[in-house]
Amino acid sequence: MKNLRKMIVSAMPVILAFMLAISLPGQSVEADTVKNISTGWDNNTNSVIPGNNPDPDYTITPGALVSTVLPEAFPIPPWFANSATSKWVGFATQSSNADPIVWDFTTTVSMDGFDPSTATISGMWSTDNFGVDILVNNVSTGITNDGNFGILHPFNIAAGLFGPGDNQITFRLENAPPGLNPAGLRVEATVEADRGNMIPEPATMTLLGFGVLVAMRARR
Ligand SMILES: [Ca+2]
Ligand SMILES: [Ca+2]
Secondary structure, three states: OOHHHHHHHHHHHHHHHHHHHHHHOOOOOOEEEEHHHHHHHHEEOOOOOOOHHHHHHHHEEEOOOEEEEOOOOOOOOOOOOOOOOOOEEOOOOOHHEEEEEEEEEEEEOOOOOOHHHHEEEEEEEEEOEEEEEEEEEEOOOOOOOOOOOOOEEEEEEEOOOOOOOOEEEEEEEEOOOOOOOEEEEEEEEEEEEOOOOOOOOOHHHHHHHHHHHHHHHHOO
């Protein structure tokens, strides 16, 4: 009994430091980039993908096609010029010609290591033709654009649509009739979120360390 009481007394500084540490308000965290979801962007080399190569980050439905990075040739221009930070993606056909239907361009973003409740998207997009919607995990954001493919249209998606693990972001466009004609998507955007709180912050670690030191001294 005496030993037990001694143990509890000597552990008190650690317990108090821990309680103080967990009661401290969370430090404000700067949102970090979860993923650069720009079209034509190689996330391994952090540079744009050369034209006529696949962009494996964007799949197209219907058809489960892998998107193709479009070269600097018609329809670019009149489409907004490719740049060092993003490029148009579309179809592996002459002039990115496609049927005049609604096409979904979907990319996947993992929230591992991040707090999904804080995830937002900001950037710009453009489409040939009409920008029908941007969806996160099949939930509509109601964001549209008028199909002016000569400019990039800014957009922002607020927090609340992301969950743990893999999340799908879909850019929905409608190619105008009639017949086969150029269709494509341009995105220059990032997904941002706070880092998950799995790793104790420095202030917490310092307090815990202090508590352990006091406890060790008390034991002598
Ligand atoms: Ca990419
Ligand atoms: Ca078109």
